[in-house]
Amino acid sequence: MVMDTRVVEKNDVEGAMIVEKLTREIFPRFIVWTWESVLSYINRGSKVFVGYDGNKPVGFIFLRKFHEDFWELTLIGVLDNHRGKGIGKSLLKEALKTIKGEIHLHVQTHNTTAISLYEKFGFQKEKLIKGFYSDGSDAYLMILRR
Ligand SMILES: CC(C)(COP(=O)(O)OP(=O)(O)OC[C@H]1O[C@@H](n2cnc3c(N)ncnc32)[C@H](O)[C@@H]1OP(=O)(O)O)[C@@H](O)C(=O)NCCC(=O)NCCS
Numbered sequence: 001m002v003m004d005t006r007v008v009e010k011n012d013v014e015g016a017m018i019v020e021k022l023t024r025e026i027f028p029r030f031i032v033w034t035w036e037s038v039l040s041y042i043n044r045g046s047k048v049f050v051g052y053d054g055n056k057p058v059g060f061i062f063l064r065k066f067h068e069d070f071w072e073l074t075l076i077g078v079l080d081n082h083r084g085k086g087i088g089k090s091l092l093k094e095a096l097k098t099i100k101g102e103i104h105l106h107v108q109t110h111n112t113t114a115i116s117l118y119e120k121f122g123f124q125k126e127k128l129i130k131g132f133y134s135d136g137s138d139a140y141l142m143i144l145r146r
Contacts (some may be wrong), residue, residue: 003087003090005051006052007049007051007094007133008038008042008050009040009042013035013037014015018029018049019033020033020035020057020061022060022077023060025127028058028139029083030125038062041064046063047063047065047099048061048062049091049095051090053082059078059088060075061095062090063095063099065099068101071101071105072104073104075076076088078091083113089117089120090119092117092118101146102146105137105141105142105143106129106140106141107142109138109140115142118144121144122144125141125142126140126141126142
């Protein structure tokens with residue numbers, strides 16, 4: 001496998017369209033993102049990386065910027081049949097290189113795969129939030145302080 005991770009640049013319509021397509025494939029029931037909204041966040045400083053297996057886009061990470069030193073890891077996802085190959089780790093590693101400061105995220109308490117990934121990079125469970133998601137499921141607030 002030839003793995004590559006690329007940032008989606010400001011005004012990169014093609015890159016934003018790839019992210020829209022990936023969100024539909026990876027989160028079909030939950031997320032409706034348009035490429036326009038993705039691009040508008042990127043143009044205001046948020047960071048998005050796409051992970052490739054050869055030429056095929058197979059995953060992405062989206063970090064929303066609230067402030068130079070305060071970010072939210074909004075979403076990370078890898079296509080079902082490409083999971084467990086280190087793509088999630090590469091995306092997170094690459095993204096963390098480019099930003100500084102504190103990063104917050106919310107994750108479903110039963111998503112042990114994602115929690116294990118986040119803990120590998122130093123995120124700590126800060127708080128349990130009951131009924132955080134629209135389906136009634138609980139979340140952990142996790143924070144990486146640097
Ligand atoms: C979470 C997700 C992004 C991880 O991506 P991935 O490419 O499969 O992850 P990696 O192969 O880089 O593995 C990273 C770590 O995740 C954990 N992990 C991966 N697969 C796992 C599994 N089947 N069971 C438990 N932990 C697992 C491990 O800690 C692993 O590190 P290790 O390889 O050193 O043991 C991916 O599973 C995914 O897209 N899930 C659905 C969407 C989602 O839940 N996103 C997070 C909330 S927004």
